[in-house]
Amino acid sequence: MAEELKDIVMSRIRKDVLLTTLAKGTRYDGRPFDGFREISIQKGALKSADGSALVSIGGTKVLASVKFDIATPFADRPKEGVLISNAELLPTASPSFEPGPPDENSVEFARIVDRAVRSAECVDLKSFFIEDGKVMSLFIDLYVMDHAGNFIDAGTLAAAAALADAKMPKLEGAKILRGQYVGPLNPRALPVSVTMIKVGKNWLVDPSRDEELAQDGRLTIATTGEHVCAIQKGRGSITKGELTEALDIAFKKGNEIRAMIER
Amino acid sequence: MNEMASSVTDVRLVIDGKRLDGRSPEDLRSVRIEAGILHEADGSAFVEWGGNKILCGVYGPRECIPRFAASPYRALVKCRYMMSPFASLEEHSRSGPSRRSTELSKVIREVFENLVIAEKFPNTQIDIYIDVLQADGGTRTASITAAAVALANAGIPMRDMVSAVAVGKADGQLLVDLGKAEDNFGQSDTPIAFSSRDKDILLLQMDGLLTKEELLRAVDMAEAAAVNIHALQADALRRFYEQPSQKRFEM
Numbered sequence: 448m449a450e451e452l453k454d455i456v457m458s459r460i461r462k463d464v465l466l467t468t469l470a471k472g473t474r475y476d477g478r479p480f481d482g483f484r485e486i487s488i489q490k491g492a493l494k495s496a497d498g499s500a501l502v503s504i505g506g507t508k509v510l511a512s513v514k515f516d517i518a519t520p521f522a523d524r525p526k527e528g529v530l531i532s533n534a535e536l537l538p539t540a541s542p543s544f545e546p547g548p549p550d551e552n553s554v555e556f557a558r559i560v561d562r563a564v565r566s567a568e569c570v571d572l573k574s575f576f577i578e579d580g581k582v583m584s585l586f587i588d589l590y591v592m593d594h595a596g597n598f599i600d601a602g603t604l605a606a607a608a609a610l611a612d613a614k615m616p617k618l619e620g621a622k623i624l625r626g627q628y629v630g631p632l633n634p635r636a637l638p639v640s641v642t643m644i645k646v647g648k649n650w651l652v653d654p655s656r657d658e659e660l661a662q663d664g665r666l667t668i669a670t671t672g673e674h675v676c677a678i679q680k681g682r683g684s685i686t687k688g689e690l691t692e693a694l695d696i697a698f699k700k701g702n703e704i705r706a707m708i709e710r
Numbered sequence: 711m712n713e714m715a716s717s718v719t720d721v722r723l724v725i726d727g728k729r730l731d732g733r734s735p736e737d738l739r740s741v742r743i744e745a746g747i748l749h750e751a752d753g754s755a756f757v758e759w760g761g762n763k764i765l766c767g768v769y770g771p772r773e774c775i776p777r778f779a780a781s782p783y784r785a786l787v788k789c790r791y792m793m794s795p796f797a798s799l800e801e802h803s804r805s806g807p808s809r810r811s812t813e814l815s816k817v818i819r820e821v822f823e824n825l826v827i828a829e830k831f832p833n834t835q836i837d838i839y840i841d842v843l844q845a846d847g848g849t850r851t852a853s854i855t856a857a858a859v860a861l862a863n864a865g866i867p868m869r870d871m872v873s874a875v876a877v878g879k880a881d882g883q884l885l886v887d888l889g890k891a892e893d894n895f896g897q898s899d900t901p902i903a904f905s906s907r908d909k910d911i912l913l914l915q916m917d918g919l920l921t922k923e924e925l926l927r928a929v930d931m932a933e934a935a936a937v938n939i940h941a942l943q944a945d946a947l948r949r950f951y952e953q954p955s956q957k958r959f960e961m
Contacts, residue, residue, distance in 0.1 A: 523800075549809075551812050551813070551816045554812045554813055554816075555812075555813050555816055557809070558809065558810075558813050562917045566898075566917045566918050568919075666914070671919070673921065674919040674920060675916060675919070675920050675925050676917075676918070676919055677916060677917055678900070678914055678915055678916035678925075679817075679914075679915055679916075680817075680820075680911070680912075680913060680914040682823065682824075683820075683824065684824050684905070684908075684910035684911060684912050685910065685911045685914070686909075686910060687909075687911070687926070687929060687930075687933075690911065690914070690926070690929065691926060694922045694925065694926075695922075698922065
């Protein structure tokens with residue numbers, strides 16, 4: 448990506464302004480350092496999917512779809528269903544997103560959400576077995592529609608909410624009867640991720656886009672309630688002390704947000 | 711294999727405090743590091759780590775391609791991690807980049823962006839090429855270990871060295887440096903990279919389920935193991951400069 452002089456100058460000015468604000472103990476929008484923006488969750492946003500959710504965190508909007516299909520199992524897991532997560536950073540969502548094949552940011556995003564959902568053991572993949580050589584596959588698709596910062600947490604939350612919304616399709620042999628269901632999917636656990644960025648010496652939870660542009664480091668921790676289920680450090684470095692504090696924040700905020708899905 | 715996959719919890723990976731290959735929970739596999747084994751690259755390293763065989767070549771600082779991507783303030787650090795199609799004991803896999811290798815290239819690059827003193831070389835790029843020739847679990851951490859040696863071997867100024875290792879949980883126990891079987895049948899994997907002097911965490915990923923206490927203990931175990939890896943890296947570089955590439959290279 449081209450680094451234009453305008454961007455460099457702007458990012459330096461932005462960072463100076465942000466650091467000055469942070470030194471007064473507050474953020475641009477008046478939030479505390481560990482505060483999320485307003486979160487809203489609309490389950491069942493799509494009729495076409497077996498489960499869906501639109502999540503907004505401040506101005507950031509991510510749509511998640513959960514959809515079942517029939518697939519051949521992986522050779523080393525012949526009795527298990529298949530879970531596939533994909534993410535699109537739509538060019539609609541930000542002037543910094545471009546059309547084209549997934550770049551490293553969207554691949555990383557999809558893999559973080561996938562890791563959180565898989566590790567949390569949300570769905571019992573063994574229950575997706577149909578017959579030898581045929582299993583159900585579960586696609587989680589994430590569409591970042593508006594990127595005002597922190598699409599990772601919005602994506603994990605949208606995926607969890609879409610799984611909570613999803614219904615198990617009715618099967619006829621090894622065929623899915625579209626639009627007919629046997630009951631809710633009932634995920635066994637719901638992962639919630641909490642992303643923090645480092646600006647100077649400060650750690651900020653749920654960064655806005657402006658804050659992200661000034662970041663020196665990034666850390667995402669997904670939890671299930673009792674356990675950590677995924678971690679991804681982005682840029683920068685962290686100390687053990689910072690990690691310990693980040694874990695406490697991730698559990699506390701994670702539990703608050705999880706209650707919003709279950710509502 | 712079918713049998714094993716359907717009864718993952720039955721697989722015993724630690725018996726009487728010893729692992730499948732006889733290691734205790736804190737032990738690393740045998741690690742061999744060679745610096746400067748490539749003729750053409752500006753810096754290089756080969757790491758044999760358990761059954762992993764990893765080649766790393768570093769080029770640069772050199773002209774940034776495409777030129778419009780160059781920064782007038784610093785060198786761009788680029789990284790390509792590639793798994794060879796013949797790297798696993800199982801079937802031949804597809805060549806070329808995968809979603810996994812795209813992610814790993816990114817996180818490995820982000821490790822070295824913290825270390826390389828890039829401001830010294832505006833308008834240039836530094837390329838780190840990593841080729842996994844044989845894979846046996848823990849390739850990303852072995853790759854970071856190799857790349858640190860290759861960058862030092864290329865004479866690229868760095869703020870610190872870095873050593874990486876994974877700590878996982880298998881059979882209910884935290885184990886340093888998971889092997890392939892432990893990784894496949896384990897409950898969690900946490901690859902971590904530590905800078906050698908400052909002890910900053912430069913890579914941290916985690917999957918599976920761990921409590922907060924387990925995770926922090928895993929970080930401590932990785933930090934202790936990283937000290938041993940750093941000694942091997944320093945030794946490889948010392949051997950290279952004492953006796954530059956006299957020996958025939960064998961992998």
